[in-house]
Amino acid sequence: MSLTPWRLPLARALHRNRSQPHSHYLQLATITHEGLPANRTVVFRGFWSDTDWLQFVTDSRSEKIIHIQHQPLAEACWYFTKTREQFRLAGELILITAACEDKPLQLARQAAWEKLSDSARLQFAWPSPGKPREKEKEAFTPTQPSESEPLDNFCLLLLNTKKVDWLELRGEPQNRTLYLLKGEKTWSTQLVNP
Ligand SMILES: Cc1cc2nc3c(=O)[nH]c(=O)nc-3n(C[C@H](O)[C@H](O)[C@H](O)COP(=O)(O)O)c2cc1C
Numbered sequence: 539m540s541l542t543p544w545r546l547p548l549a550r551a552l553h554r555n556r557s558q559p560h561s562h563y564l565q566l567a568t569i570t571h572e573g574l575p576a577n578r579t580v581v582f583r584g585f586w587s588d589t590d591w592l593q594f595v596t597d598s599r600s601e602k603i604i605h606i607q608h609q610p611l612a613e614a615c616w617y618f619t620k621t622r623e624q625f626r627l628a629g630e631l632i633l634i635t636a637a638c639e640d641k642p643l644q645l646a647r648q649a650a651w652e653k654l655s656d657s658a659r660l661q662f663a664w665p666s667p668g669k670p671r672e673k674e675k676e677a678f679t680p681t682q683p684s685e686s687e688p689l690d691n692f693c694l695l696l697l698n699t700k701k702v703d704w705l706e707l708r709g710e711p712q713n714r715t716l717y718l719l720k721g722e723k724t725w726s727t728q729l730v731n732p
Pocket residue numbers: 563576577578579580581582594595596597600601602603667668
């Protein structure tokens with residue numbers, strides 16, 4: 539099977555920027571039900587299985603969930619500081635909650651939970667994100683959740699990418715490449731002006 543064309547430059551960027559922990563952080567923009575943009579930083583958790591779907595984890599109690607349920611279209615923006623290149627990945631988000639009945643997707647959610655650090659797992663036992671600040675300090679020192687049983691509010695989020703815009707600042711002139719999904723697994727590649 540041939541590799542999706544934008545996966546190679548992205549894999550290369552991840553490799554060349556691997557010394558920088560922030561190279562796994564990207565911005566994920568959604569659209570509110572009022573049609574307003576909403577953006578936040580999330581951690582890239584690799585691709586799901588043999589697909590091109592990017593994995594993130596999130597809390598079902600967070601605001602973005604309402605956006606995604608109303609409008610799954612989203613765009614991720616990822617800047618690699620060492621190699622000075624930007625990837626913008628647009629597509630559709632797929633939310634996998636505790637109620638998801640699709641077996642492979644539920645297994646992916648389970649695997650994502652097991653891969654988290656203890657401190658990351660603990661945050662899912664904290665009080666609801668975005669609600670007025672909890673006064674009791676103990677609310678942020680809950681019992682450590684089990685490594686094998688995801689908390690109900692733990693979600694896996696997948697980005698099914700349909701368009702990638704890759705900009706390389708290095709080079710005279712800079713390079714910019716657009717990848718568009720044309721068919722189920724067919725991509726077009728076009729060099730455009732930066
Ligand atoms: C470096 C960094 C990494 C983060 N990683 C995640 C993440 O992987 N998942 C997540 O839901 N929120 C993550 N957050 C918090 C989000 O940016 C955001 O504050 C939170 O998800 C609430 O967003 P919302 O109200 O739009 O849902 C991260 C924040 C930072 C600064």
